[in-house]
Amino acid sequence: MNDTKSLTRNRMHIFSDFDGTITELDTLVFMSKTLGGGPQMVEAIGRLIREGRITLRDGIAAEMRSIRASWDDAVALLREHVRIDAAFPPFAAWCRDEKIPLTILSAGFRNVIELFLAHDDYRHVDIRANRLIPDTGSGWQCRFRDRTEFGHDKAAAIREAQRRGQYAVFIGDGLSDRAPAEVADEVFAKHSLAEYCASKGILCHEYTTFSDVHAELQLRLTAGKTL
Ligand SMILES: [Mg+2]
Numbered sequence: 001m002n003d004t005k006s007l008t009r010n011r012m013h014i015f016s017d018f019d020g021t022i023t024e025l026d027t028l029v030f031m032s033k034t035l036g037g038g039p040q041m042v043e044a045i046g047r048l049i050r051e052g053r054i055t056l057r058d059g060i061a062a063e064m065r066s067i068r069a070s071w072d073d074a075v076a077l078l079r080e081h082v083r084i085d086a087a088f089p090p091f092a093a094w095c096r097d098e099k100i101p102l103t104i105l106s107a108g109f110r111n112v113i114e115l116f117l118a119h120d121d122y123r124h125v126d127i128r129a130n131r132l133i134p135d136t137g138s139g140w141q142c143r144f145r146d147r148t149e150f151g152h153d154k155a156a157a158i159r160e161a162q163r164r165g166q167y168a169v170f171i172g173d174g175l176s177d178r179a180p181a182e183v184a185d186e187v188f189a190k191h192s193l194a195e196y197c198a199s200k201g202i203l204c205h206e207y208t209t210f211s212d213v214h215a216e217l218q219l220r221l222t223a224g225k226t227l
Contacts, residue, residue, distance in 0.1 A: 009098050009221060013161045015154070015180065017172035018106040018113050018129065020191065022210075025082050026174075027112045028060060034081075035074060036066035049175070056107060056175055057144060057151035064132065065139035074134070075115060084116050087210035094214060096124045098221070101166075103128060105154040107176035109142075128157060155179040171213055188213045 019026040032042045045059045054062075067074075095102040106113060106129035113127055130151050131143035144151030158168045158180050170177070170184035173191045181187045181197055187204035189197050197204040207213050 009100055011165065011167045012169060012217075012221075013101045013103065013166040014095060014169045014217075015103050015105050015158060015161075015171070015184070017154075017174065017177050018104050019108045020173045021171055021177075022084050022088050022104070023082050023116070024085065026108075027078060027082055028063060028108050030082060031067060031074060031078070032063040034077060035069040036063060041066060055149035057149055060107065060130075060151060061142045061144075064142050067134075067140045068136050069134075070136055071111075071134040078112065078115055082116070085210050087214060089121060091210040091214045092122060092125060094218065101126065103157065105152070105157055105170075105180065106130070107150050107152050107154070128152065150176045150179070152176070153179070155183050158183045169217070171207070171210075188216075 016022060019028060029042055033039050042063065045054070045062055048054045049056055049059045092102060094100075102124065103126040104113060104117075106127070108129055109132040110127055110129040111132045113129055117125060117127065128145065130145055133141040133143060135141055142151065146153050146156075154176060158170060161168045162183070162185070167186070168184045169186045169188070170180045171188040172181060172193050173189070174193055177189070177193045178196050181189060181193060181202055181204065182200070187197060187202060188207045189204040190207055194204065194206050196202075205212070205216055207216075
């Protein structure tokens, strides 16, 4: 973290993960378990990723390939079972009102994110994610944003903002959030990302919901506090 710059609305850019951070459930895990290869496959692929034997990108591709359901069936299930953090809508509205850029950086899929954030309340939110091509014949296909091991280099977006002189705040929870947490000026972390930050000596705020993030950033902006 940079401890010499003052925190102002004009310089802040907020980046957030989506699955497990804005949503309560991880939509990729949920779809793989309910529509694809099931819990055992998800566990097996997760183990291979954790052991470094396959990349997250290849693991996600394999999980999606195991799904042959129609997109409409998936949408019905997602809408029924996945909720976004109740504190996220007011947080997003606060960013809009304060003119603080809010970018979602996801190793998941734009098609899914737009199910939850497509309406007018989120017109100001920049969504960067991979694309899913549902295929009931040969299994769902992924179109990744880049060739990195995560399929989407989230840290690159943070570095780009910092090159423009912005103060990058990152909010996340999981594996694909490690690289951006390492470069962000300030990190909010929960679950395995909080454990990772602790193990690497990366200073972070541990949060439970967006109300924690909102309260912390709002307080400091209001006070004009120097970081
Ligand atoms: Mg996540």
